[in-house]
Amino acid sequence: MTASEYREQLYQIFLVSDCDVETSIHRALDLGEEYLNLPLGFVTEVEEGQQRIVHVSGDHDTIRPGIQCPLDEAYCRRTVELDSALAVQDASVSQAISDRARQRFNLGTYIGAKILVHEDNYGTVCFAAEQTRAVDFTDAEETFVEILARLIGQALERRRFEQELRARNRHLERERNRFEAIADTAFDLLFKLDLDGRFTYVSSASEDITGYPPDEIVGKRFTDILSERSIESATRAYQTVTGGDPVEAVELDIVTADGETVVLEVNGTPATEDGDIVGVHGVGRDITARKMAERELEIKNQAIDEAQVGITIADAQQPDVPLIYVNQGFEQITGYDATDVIGRNCRFLQGERTDPETVSKLGEHITAAEPVVAELVNYRDDGTPFWNQIRITPVSDSDTVTHFLGIQTDITERKRSEQLIRVLNRVLRHNLRNDMGVIRGLGELLEGDPEDTADIGNTITDTADRLIELGQKARELEETASQDATPSRIDPASMLEATVAPYRREHPDVTIDVEVRSEQSICAGDEMQKALSELIDNAVKHNPAESPRVEITAESDGEWVTLSIADDGPGIDEMETAVISKGEEHALEHGSGLGLWLVNWIVTRYGGSFQIQSDGDDGSCATIHLPALDDDQSIEAAAKRPTILFW
Numbered sequence: 001m002t003a004s005e006y007r008e009q010l011y012q013i014f015l016v017s018d019c020d021v022e023t024s025i026h027r028a029l030d031l032g033e034e035y036l037n038l039p040l041g042f043v044t045e046v047e048e049g050q051q052r053i054v055h056v057s058g059d060h061d062t063i064r065p066g067i068q069c070p071l072d073e074a075y076c077r078r079t080v081e082l083d084s085a086l087a088v089q090d091a092s093v094s095q096a097i098s099d100r101a102r103q104r105f106n107l108g109t110y111i112g113a114k115i116l117v118h119e120d121n122y123g124t125v126c127f128a129a130e131q132t133r134a135v136d137f138t139d140a141e142e143t144f145v146e147i148l149a150r151l152i153g154q155a156l157e158r159r160r161f162e163q164e165l166r167a168r169n170r171h172l173e174r175e176r177n178r179f180e181a182i183a184d185t186a187f188d189l190l191f192k193l194d195l196d197g198r199f200t201y202v203s204s205a206s207e208d209i210t211g212y213p214p215d216e217i218v219g220k221r222f223t224d225i226l227s228e229r230s231i232e233s234a235t236r237a238y239q240t241v242t243g244g245d246p247v248e249a250v251e252l253d254i255v256t257a258d259g260e261t262v263v264l265e266v267n268g269t270p271a272t273e274d275g276d277i278v279g280v281h282g283v284g285r286d287i288t289a290r291k292m293a294e295r296e297l298e299i300k301n302q303a304i305d306e307a308q309v310g311i312t313i314a315d316a317q318q319p320d321v322p323l324i325y326v327n328q329g330f331e332q333i334t335g336y337d338a339t340d341v342i343g344r345n346c347r348f349l350q351g352e353r354t355d356p357e358t359v360s361k362l363g364e365h366i367t368a369a370e371p372v373v374a375e376l377v378n379y380r381d382d383g384t385p386f387w388n389q390i391r392i393t394p395v396s397d398s399d400t401v402t403h404f405l406g407i408q409t410d411i412t413e414r415k416r417s418e419q420l421i422r423v424l425n426r427v428l429r430h431n432l433r434n435d436m437g438v439i440r441g442l443g444e445l446l447e448g449d450p451e452d453t454a455d456i457g458n459t460i461t462d463t464a465d466r467l468i469e470l471g472q473k474a475r476e477l478e479e480t481a482s483q484d485a486t487p488s489r490i491d492p493a494s495m496l497e498a499t500v501a502p503y504r505r506e507h508p509d510v511t512i513d514v515e516v517r518s519e520q521s522i523c524a525g526d527e528m529q530k531a532l533s534e535l536i537d538n539a540v541k542h543n544p545a546e547s548p549r550v551e552i553t554a555e556s557d558g559e560w561v562t563l564s565i566a567d568d569g570p571g572i573d574e575m576e577t578a579v580i581s582k583g584e585e586h587a588l589e590h591g592s593g594l595g596l597w598l599v600n601w602i603v604t605r606y607g608g609s610f611q612i613q614s615d616g617d618d619g620s621c622a623t624i625h626l627p628a629l630d631d632d633q634s635i636e637a638a639a640k641r642p643t644i645l646f647w
Contacts, residue, residue, distance in 0.1 A: 003140035004249070006035045007147065008267055008283055011190070014151045016281065021159045022055070028148055029057035029125075036141055038109065038127040043152065044076055045123040051076055054123070060130075062105050073100045075110050076124040085113040085145045087137040108132035111142070113149035117156045125149045189264065189284040192271060197221045197238060200279065209264070209286050211257030227253035227261055241268040241280045251287070262288045310334065310408035312346065316394070316401045320345045321366070324403075333388075333410045333641075335381035346406065349378035353385050353644065362392065369394045369401040375411065377644055382559070384607055384643045387415040412642045419645055420481055420601070424474050427594065438463050473594040480527060480598060485605045487639040489629055490522040492554040492561060499532045500552065503540055510540050511549045518556035523627040523638040524606040531602040534595045535565045535622045543569035560608075561628045566621040571614035599624075600645055607640025 001009075013019075013027050029041035040058035044051050052068040071077050078096040079086045088110045091097045097110070105128075112126035125148055189210075190203040198221050202214040210217070210225065222238065223231050230253040237247045246269045254262050264284035271279040304311055310330030314321045322343045331338060334349060341348065350359065358376040365372035371393045378388040389411045395403040439460055450456065493516040500512045522528070539550045551566045596612065599622075603610040608626040615621070629638040 001035075003035075003138075003144070004265075004267065004285070006031065006144060007188075008269075010144070010148060010151065011283065012269075014155060015190070021155045024155055025055050025152055026057055028152070029055065029127075032125075032127050032144065032148060033057060035144060036111065036127050036137075038111075038129045040107075040128045041126070042128075043115070043123060043125050044074070046071060046076065046080055046121060051123070060105075063128075069104065072098065073104050075101050075105060075107060075128070076112060076126060077101065079112040079124045079126070080114045080121050082114065085111060085137075085142040085149075087111045087142055089133040089136055092132070106130060111137055111145055113145045115149045115153045115156070117153050117160075122153060122156060125152055189286070191217075191282045191284070193222060193238070193280040193282065195242065195277075195279055197223065209256075209262060209284075210254055225254055227255055229253065237266070237268060238280065241270055242277055244270055244277060246270070251291075252284075262286055263291045310406070310410075312406040312408065313395075314346065314404045314406065316369075316403050321404065330408060333380075333386075333408060334378070340381075349388070351377070351379035351383075351385065353377040354379075362390065366392060366404065369396075375415075380641070382640070384609075384640060386410055386641065386643055387412045410641065412644060416601070416604075416642065416645055417481065420477070420597075423597065424478065427474070473598070477594055477598045477601065480530070481601055483527070485642070486525050487523050487606060487635055488525060489635060490524055490526075490528060492516050492518055492522055492563070495522070495529055496532070496552055496554065496563075499529050500536065503536055507540055507548075509547055510543075511547065512536070512552065513550070514552045516554045518554050518561055518628075520556040520558075520561055521629040521631075522561045523629040523635060523640070524608070525602070527602050528606075528626070531599040531624070532563070532565070534599050538595065539565060539567035539569060539620075543567060545569065556628045559628055560625045563624040563626070564621060565624075566619060568619040571618070571620045604643045604645055607643055609643070610646075 009031055010028060013024050013031065019027065025043060029043070033039060033041050040056075040060050040063060042053055042057065042063055043055035045054050046052075049071050050068050051071050051074040053063055053065055056063055056065055071080075075088075075091070075097055077098065086096060088094045088096060091102055091108055091110055107128045108131045109129045110126065111128075112124045114124050115122040125145065127145070188203075189205045190201075191199055191206075192201040194200050199218050202217045204214055206217055207213045212225070217225065222234060226234055233250065234252050237250045240247050246267070248267050250266045250268070252264050252266055254264055256262055263286070265287045266282055266284045268280050268282040270277045271281045305327045307327060307329045310333045311325075311327040312323055312330055313325040315324050322345055323341055324343075326336075326338045326341055330336070347359075354377050358374050362372060362374050371391075373389070373391050375387060375389045377385050379385050387410070389409040391407040391409075393405045393407075394401045395405055493514075496514045496516065500514060503510065504512055536550060536552075540548060545568065549568050551564075553564045555562055600610045603624050603626065606626060608624060610622070610624050612620060612622040627638050627640050629635065
């Protein structure tokens with residue numbers, strides 16, 4: 001049984017049972033022994049510094065009815081001084097138990113509460129065992145003993161009243177008051193309903209809980225004090241109980257006298273007379289504070305789960321500091337399912353392009369239990385790299401680091417933009433400086449009235465054309481980068497045919513073969529046609545052969561569609577392959593690789609990759625990998641997040 005069910009039985013013993021006080025106390029002691037898992041229960045009477053044992057459940061040589069001793073030698077000496085229960089798990093180390101008491105009774109575990117009769121100390125109700133207890137008594141266990149002490153006190157009071165009764169009617173009236181007095185001292189709201197659903201009795205706790213005194217509730221239907229949303233569930237529970245079955249832990253919203261709402265957890269049992277059900281006995285506990293705390297925790301958990309950043313918690317006290325929690329944001333950023341990463345160290349995100357020095361920095365701060373922020377390349381579940389900003393904060397409990405909180409932000413877009421700006425600045429500065437130097441030099445030659453002015457003029461024109469083309473490439477790259485990525489369903493055959501058609505018309509001497517070996521679509525944006533045009537343009541315009549050939553193929557492996565553009569030209573310059581392999585323009589390199597930057601930017605913004613290889617005089621081959629898209633698959637399901645540039 002639960003703690004609530006034991007309390008319910010305790011109330012039933014004193015509220016409903018017709019047993020005499022001695023029998024009720026013995027039954028309550030038996031119930032307490034069962035609930036507390038202790039073999040000995042007893043009630044004492046304390047008077048004029050002496051303790052006398054009056055009721056005993058269980059067997060012990062020194063604890064029997066009638067045995068008395070000085071209070072200073074009793075375990076109850078401290079109990080009668082407290083307003084709450086005294087709970088001792090190990091009497092040998094407790095300052096609340098005297099050495100003389102331990103020597104006299106030899107009890108290792110003890111819990112007791114004082115009994116008040118007419119607000120005067122009567123004695124104690126106690127439970128004990130010779131052995132010590134391994135765990136602390138819970139709040140619920142201590143509350144049980146306190147309630148039992150109050151109920152015994154009320155029972156003893158009632159017995160005194162009963163001894164003064166002389167007539168049957170007076171006896172019945174006092175009996176009714178006896179039960180109500182017990183209810184009024186309870187923490188919970190006790191009530192009775194008749195078969196019309198009207199209150200016939202409500203304990204005085206109603207005023208503390210609902211703001212209504214009992215006399216304002218008696219006579220009302222139970223639905224009169226409920227919120228609209230609780231009426232249906234309360235009616236079902238009422239029908240269940242009046243049908244003969246008890247109900248437990250029914251949560252109901254009660255509208256208080258000032259219009260507020262409190263939540264009661266209600267247990268109900270059939271009320272019977274001569275075997276017939278005549279109503280409902282009920283107990284309601286105010287759980288408003290608990291429900292508010294649960295709701296606040298739910299909101300916090302939901303906020304963490306739905307945060308757009310990745311949030312992880314790692315256990316600092318387990319070997320290898322494994323993850324014990326990841327939120328939905330982490331799953332979205334990395335592509336990993338929570339069930340696949342719980343129990344693993346977060347290093348599974350690392351890969352070939354992850355900087356070892358940054359990893360070492362993270363490790364040093366984690367070892368030192370210091371907060372740290374770092375930016376590094378990590379890898380998603382599908383193998384695509386991304387830039388991850390990691391913030392790690394140690395979480396301590398009593399100066400001991402127990403966990404590490406990690407906040408992970410996908411900063412790939414920011415890193416891509418920063419890298420693009422650096423490259424454009426470097427290329428433009430480098431080429432403007434060089435080419436303007438050439439133009440200045442030629443201008444100085446013209447001042448000397450040279451004979452080859454036509455050649456000088458041609459050189460100036462060519463240099464200006466290069467600068468114009470460079471500016472156009474830079475502007476095209478910047479404009480493309482500033483546009484939002486918009487993935488769509490692209491048929492590779494249609495896209496390739498639409499891209500090569502202008503080249504076939506304008507360059508009839510060039511053979512362009514297209515072969516599509518894929519039934520899957522491509523998940524990317526319309527600007528992919530611009531990227532393909534850039535590659536075909538390079539293959540056509542930079543091939544000095546009389547009959548250049550370009551072969552374009554598309555094939556898929558289920559996850560990726562691979563596009564290959566191969567030519568039989570002189571092969572791509574090493575300087576331009578460096579643009580792809582290193583991802584940046586160096587001071588001694590020119591800007592002819594900006595077109596390849598444009599291709600790479602477009603491909604990687606849709607989660608793809610781009611590489612180009614040169615076979616020397618046998619030509620070059622550019623390879624693009626893009627997400628594949630099945631006919632029955634949505635664009636949202638197939639779309640991938642941007643990756644780092646040049647991988």
